[in-house]
Amino acid sequence: xxxxxxxxxxxxxxxxxxxxxxxxxxxxxxxxxxxxxxxxxxxxxxxxxxxxxxxxxxxxxxxxxxxxxxxxxxxxxxxxxxxxxxxxxxxxxxxxxxxxxxxxxxxxxxxxxxxxxxxxxxxxxxxxxxxxxxxxxxxxxxxxxxxxxxxxxxxxxxxxxxxxxxxxxxxxxxxxxxxxxxxxxxxxxxxxxxxxxxxxxxxxxxxxxxxxxxxxxxxxxxxxxxxxxxxxxxxxxxxxxxxxxxxxxxxxxxxxxxxxxxxxxxxxxxxxxxxxxxxxxxxxxxxxxxxxxxxxxxxxxxxxxxxxxxxxxxxxxxxxxxxxxxxxxxxxxxxxxxxxxxxxxxxxxxxxxxxxxxxxxxxxxxxxxxxxxxxxxxxxxxxxxxxxxxxxxxxxxxxxxxxxxxxxxxxxxxxxxxxxxxxxxxxxxxxxxxxxxxxxxxxxxxxxxxxxxxxxxxxxxxxxxxxxxxxxxxxxxxxxxxxxxxxxxxxxxxxxxxxxxxxxxxxxxxxxxxxxxxxxxxxxxxxxxxxxxxxxxxxxxxxxxxxxxxxxxxxxxxxxxxxxxxxxxxxxxxxxxxxxxxxxxxxxxxxxxxxxxxxxxxxxxxxxxx
Numbered sequence: 001x002x003x004x005x006x007x008x009x010x011x012x013x014x015x016x017x018x019x020x021x022x023x024x025x026x027x028x029x030x031x032x033x034x035x036x037x038x039x040x041x042x043x044x045x046x047x048x049x050x051x052x053x054x055x056x057x058x059x060x061x062x063x064x065x066x067x068x069x070x071x072x073x074x075x076x077x078x079x080x081x082x083x084x085x086x087x088x089x090x091x092x093x094x095x096x097x098x099x100x101x102x103x104x105x106x107x108x109x110x111x112x113x114x115x116x117x118x119x120x121x122x123x124x125x126x127x128x129x130x131x132x133x134x135x136x137x138x139x140x141x142x143x144x145x146x147x148x149x150x151x152x153x154x155x156x157x158x159x160x161x162x163x164x165x166x167x168x169x170x171x172x173x174x175x176x177x178x179x180x181x182x183x184x185x186x187x188x189x190x191x192x193x194x195x196x197x198x199x200x201x202x203x204x205x206x207x208x209x210x211x212x213x214x215x216x217x218x219x220x221x222x223x224x225x226x227x228x229x230x231x232x233x234x235x236x237x238x239x240x241x242x243x244x245x246x247x248x249x250x251x252x253x254x255x256x257x258x259x260x261x262x263x264x265x266x267x268x269x270x271x272x273x274x275x276x277x278x279x280x281x282x283x284x285x286x287x288x289x290x291x292x293x294x295x296x297x298x299x300x301x302x303x304x305x306x307x308x309x310x311x312x313x314x315x316x317x318x319x320x321x322x323x324x325x326x327x328x329x330x331x332x333x334x335x336x337x338x339x340x341x342x343x344x345x346x347x348x349x350x351x352x353x354x355x356x357x358x359x360x361x362x363x364x365x366x367x368x369x370x371x372x373x374x375x376x377x378x379x380x381x382x383x384x385x386x387x388x389x390x391x392x393x394x395x396x397x398x399x400x401x402x403x404x405x406x407x408x409x410x411x412x413x414x415x416x417x418x419x420x421x422x423x424x425x426x427x428x429x430x431x432x433x434x435x436x437x438x439x440x441x442x443x444x445x446x447x448x449x450x451x452x453x454x455x456x457x458x459x460x461x462x463x464x465x466x467x468x469x470x471x472x473x474x475x476x477x478x479x480x481x482x483x484x485x486x487x488x489x490x491x492x493x494x495x496x497x498x499x500x501x502x503x504x505x506x507x508x509x510x511x512x513x514x515x516x517x518x519x520x521x522x523x524x525x526x527x528x529x530x531x532x533x534x535x536x537x538x539x540x541x542x543x544x545x546x547x548x549x550x551x552x553x554x555x556x557x558x559x560x561x562x563x564x565x566x567x568x569x570x571x572x573x574x575x576x577x578x579x580x581x582x583x584x585x586x587x588x589x590x591x592x593x594x595x596x597x598x599x600x601x602x603x604x605x606x607x608x609x610x
Contacts, residue, residue, distance in 0.1 A: 157201065294334065303432060323361045365389070423438070446499045469501075477492050541578070545574055574606045591606065
């Protein structure tokens with residue numbers, strides 16, 4: 001589901017969570033997870049397309065976007081038929097959207113094709129197939145030495161669930177003193193988001209023993225009936241932590257320590273994730289990391305900001321293992337807002353995912369460069385469905401090429417254990433270039449990425465504690481030469497290159513290196529000004545999506561009552577605010593365009609063209 005939480009653009013910083021110091025999950029150190037929205041994948045049995053209501057199904061033909069609010073025909077049989085192709089892509093684990101039986105009616109114009117409006121927790125929805133189809137899928141996956149993770153929606157029920165009118169279930173839902181549902185008015189208030197209704201759906205009272213017991217028994221049924229390998233647990237932050245502490249313990253006792261529990265805590269701020277790090281989840285989604293990846297590789301934020309978030313969060317959250325992502329069904333696809341070099345930038349972001357710590361999660365269609373759209377309010381409604389287009393029945397030559405390049409990355413990660421289980425060390429970073437090591441035992445790997453749209457030539461001095469004698473390219477197009485204690489590189493635009501090297505990494509090698517203030521050829525130096533006619537500004541900073549909304553110091557000069565900031569930016573469209581005297585966040589009054597922020601104020605918009 002998509003939650004009505006947007007990235008904070010004003011006083012709350014988006015922090016990049018990364019898992020360098022997190023323990024590697026022992027049961028699946030090399031896994032690559034692939035997420036399938038069942039209805040939008042492959043139609044393996046057209047006979048079940050209409051389900052119990054013919055009005056629920058309307059095929060999308062490219063010209064009727066309203067059809068995307070209805071079922072499109074994807075089912076469990078279609079996934080089973082696709083397993084060989086998925087395995088050939090290097091995928092070892094599937095996460096499938098909820099298959100649990102959903103309502104047979106629409107809700108405010110939307111049919112529950114996504115599976116998150118349960119009406120019978122013990123049945124398979126007829127649009128997706130039968131219990132036998134589900135069992136066949138699990139058996140076929142295990143026959144290929146793959147794993148399958150079920151999506152469990154435990155926060156809410158369908159609006160027309162029979163429990164709503166059952167006097168015996170009155171206390172199963174959160175209600176106020178007037179027997180009315182709670183309405184969330186403050187999406188930063190933890191109590192409200194746990195007790196209030198999400199999208200107006202009846203909110204289960206998981207803190208009540210009878211509800212908690214029911215949800216455990218549901219879980220037990222699907223584990224014992226199918227032999228699945230784990231659960232992706234939906235809307236974790238909307239359910240009390242006390243429930244999760246008991247639930248994870250009981251599930252592990254039932255299914256064993258290898259049964260994977262992946263929690264969706266949809267916060268863009270790392271401090272909000274901290275309370276969930278020691279309550280039994282094997283992985284949490286790296287939502288702050290998603291924002292940092294998007295801001296860096298899509299928006300063009302500098303690698304220094306990227307690195308600083310990495311360092312901060314590995315130190316502050318050492319006990320969390322993260323499932324990493326560049327997009328999913330709840331957010332815009334990665335390529336939204338990208339025109340030129342869209343696939344190259346997306347492949348670069350995927351390259352980071354495949355060479356960095358964490359469990360990579362790939363949204364179905366991302367490997368094809370499937371087009372996405374901005375998720376915002378258009379005609380007064382969420383446009384999530386525009387990022388949930390059906391998977392192509394026939395791939396174009398372009399999509400086949402993209403898929404081939406994606407597979408080269410999965411093969412790289414699967415071939416070298418250091419990419420998923422090794423230590424991480426930086427050795428160089430500037431505004432657009434990032435070089436890092438991945439080391440595991442005798443396996444030493446060097447990665448260098450260029451986030452610029454221009455070819456770059458750099459020299460990297462080898463830090464103390466690192467010895468390199470021979471380099472053997474294992475991926476990419478960059479050229480490297482070692483001279484004495486320097487690496488000389490020619491880096492093509494928007495690319496990642498990896499080498500295996502002979503040498504030694506000292507236990508004393510620093511984890512982080514100093515930032516090199518070097519601009520790539522695609523940066524422009526922009527001047528922004530702020531009028532301080534009362535001479536009250538002692539400190540002026542900028543925070544925006546080009547620096548992950550962290551207030552940052554830029555070269556500042558004063559001329560009379562005017563403060564000038566020199567900001568290096570690449571071509572693109574950016575959202576930002578001034579930060580005055582460290583505490584006051586203001587829109588730039590001289591901006592030519594503005595947008596609303598989450599607090600009723602405004603952000604400034606800046607567009608840089610050629």
